Amino acid sequence: MNGTTARSTQLLRQINSDALLRFGLQEQVFTAGEAMAVTGLTRATVLGVCDGLVDAGWLEEVDDGRAGGHTPKGRPARRYQLREAAGVVVGLDAGETYFTVIVADLRGRELGTRRQGIESHALGREGRGASARELIRLTLQDVGRAPDDVLLTVVGVPAPIDANGMSPDGEFWHLMNSGFASHLHGRVVVENDANLAAVAERAHEPSANQATLLTGERFGAGLIVDGRLLRGPRGGAGEMRFLDTLTAGKFVPDEGGADGFGALARKWARSRIHSYEGETMLRQMPEGEINAEDVFQAAREGDPFAEDIIARLGARLARIAVVLSSLLDIERVVIAGGISRAIEPVLEHARSLLPTDTGLPLPELVASTFGAQVVVKGAIESALTQIKAEPHAFLPRAARS
Structure with missing residues (x-):
């Protein structure tokens, strides 16, 4: 031969x-x-x-x-x-203020999960990497698995990520993309958190043209166009930098640039409550302690001050949806992240503001059902997809023992 x-x-x-x-x-x-x-x-x-x-x-x-x-x-x-003992996959949502880990088997069944708060700026890159390694170890231990059982770990970070897992220059991005591959056991893939949120949403509700807006402290978008996830040469697709441009030009005053809905709700409530002349239940709590959840709860109870904030968020979302739909012909916009479970009033107002005279179908505005776990669930889905795409690139536990 x-x-x-x-x-x-x-x-x-x-x-x-x-x-x-x-x-x-x-x-x-x-x-x-x-x-x-x-x-x-x-x-x-x-x-x-x-x-x-x-x-x-x-x-x-x-x-x-x-x-x-x-x-x-x-x-x-x-x-x-x-063979159940062939291995497991790990998903890690490595956010700025928390880490969430899921360990799943090779069919996607979740075996265990852990979440912990962190102080990224105090920990630094090395500390973030060490904290991630320990949280994964504890989660594996919870389900009777060891680091050697892990075939692939997918990490979601709040930073642009190129095809090689690298981020552009920038102190914050450098901190978030903390060199996890050098800290974690086995094969590691680093991805942008909004992209992983988009992966989770596509698996849950397949759509060939969809934007998943991950919004809490900051805005980020995972963009799927013609069935493909957009990334860009430096991983910058979906970074929503046009929001900073609008704010800098004062086209939309006090919009907060690329601030997310959680950050804006909190900021607007704290900065304007002292000048609001009507009655509001938010005055019953210290101004510096009001958070987005308080604002949304007050709006649900009919507080006019909180309802005004909800209306402003809805107007902001409508503008974003129009931009995405106009540029990319997006058919569906999903609001994801921890705030998604309370976002329906914002969506209702945004839907009422979408223009109807463009001659094109309006984008569907929906809330994610994954809540704060959308990124880590997307990480698991991404890991399983990669293993199914190239099984020969991975070795089961028995072959590595």
């Missing part, structure tokens, strides 16, 4: 192995016949590849139906399933 033939044979084995493993990742228990129907491979090829995946530690052979009391005639079908 010459070198070209050997390479071709090896490539064919890899293609067949990847096809079988992808099938195994989405099935509970399967037979060779079921795998043949999906992959188009012959029985002999399926059985041979499955044996190889068993030896590699990806699959395990299980008893046939006779073990459950069934006694079909003829030779029993060989049955396989994904």
Whole structure:
């Protein structure tokens, strides 16, 4: 066998192995016949590849139906399933003020989660990396797994991320993108947090043209156009810098640049409550302690001062939706993050302000159902997608022991 033939044979084995493993990742228990129907491979090829995946530690052979009391005639079908001990994936939302970790199996079933508050500016890059490593270790320990079980960790950070996991120059971005690969065990992928939020939303409600707005302290957008996630050469797609431009030009006074809805609600309430002449329940609490949740709760209870803030946020969202729809032909805008569970009044007002005379369909405005976990859930989804895309690039635990 010459070198070209050997390479071709090896490539064919890899293609067949990847096809079988992808099938195994989405099935509970399967037979060779079921795998043949999906992959188009012959029985002999399926059985041979499955044996190889068993030896590699990806699959395990299980008893046939006779073990459950069934006694079909003829030779029993060989049955396989994904080996649970093959490994796990980890998602980490590495925000400025908190870390959230989820450990999931290779079918996406969440095994354990932890969340902790952090002081990023006090910790510095090294401290953020060390804190992430310890929180992941504790979460793995909670579910009886070890760092060696992790096939892939996907980290979401509030910074632009290019295709190589790097951020542009900038003190804050440098701090957020803290060199996690040098601190965490195994293979690590770093991604922008809003992009991961978009990944989570697309998996939950598939849409080929969608903007996911991650809004709390800052605004960031994960943009999916024609079914593809936009990134840009420096990872800057979706950074919403045009909001800073509008503020600098005073086109929309007191809008706070790229501040998120949480930051704006808090800022507007604290800065204007002393000059508000009507009655407001927010005066019952210290001005410096009012937060966005207080504003939203007061609006739900009919407080006119809080309702005015909700209206201003709705007007801001309507302008953003029009810009995104005009530039990118976005069909759906999702508001994501911890504030999403209370955002419906803002969405209602924004919908009422969208122009109806453009001749184009209005973008749908909806709230995410993931709440504060949208980024970390997107990290898990991203990890599973990468493993399914290139299974041969990962080694199960047995092969690394």
